Amino acid sequence: GAGVSQTPSNKVTEKGKYVELRCDPISGHTALYWYRQSLGQGPEFLIYFQGTGAADDSGLPNDRFFAVRPEGSVSTLKIQRTERGDSAVYLCASSSSGRGNIQYFGAGTRLSVL
């Protein structure tokens, strides 16, 4: 596609539920990143994929968060037992090879946990 696509654009869920957020990167980009942005803050790193493998998952806040990229393209961020504090905008970015190349961002998924 022309850019990074994220779905859904908005997700409202109840505390304790499970959610999946999808990211479709730019075709051919091997590097994929997930960030989380709270209101009034800059994005914070969650996880980085190079191809199918998670090269760095040090930003995942706890074991309720998990992400996959099984075929090296689309990635899914999964959050179990959601909490109100998980409410934020989740941003996905891709780049041609990681390692300092320009990252192209999607519009994000706004997650609201009630």
Add this chain to the structure above:
Amino acid sequence: KQEVTQIPAALSVPEGENLVLNCSFTDSAIYNLQWFRQDPGKGLTSLLLIQSSQREQTSGRLNASLDKSSGRSTLYIAASQPGDSATYLCAVFGTDKLIFGTGTRLQVFP
């Protein structure tokens, strides 16, 4: 641990002014530094990328400088326009991820 700070947090100026946005970072071991623009409810758009070996980059009315040794970068916007109104984010690329500042919210009024 790398920390990125942006000053000012918010700025409101009349159209036509030249602006300087500041970014500082605590660890000079960076791969590059990027400036992004974020419009409300939208994702981030990359404006300029400065490699660690470079001193500045220019794109149209935008000029970004980098002084790695002192941990500083500035984004200069010439002849500001209402369409420049947005949040501007600075981010440094360390080992394998971007570390962002909290942004400068810019409003340019006619």
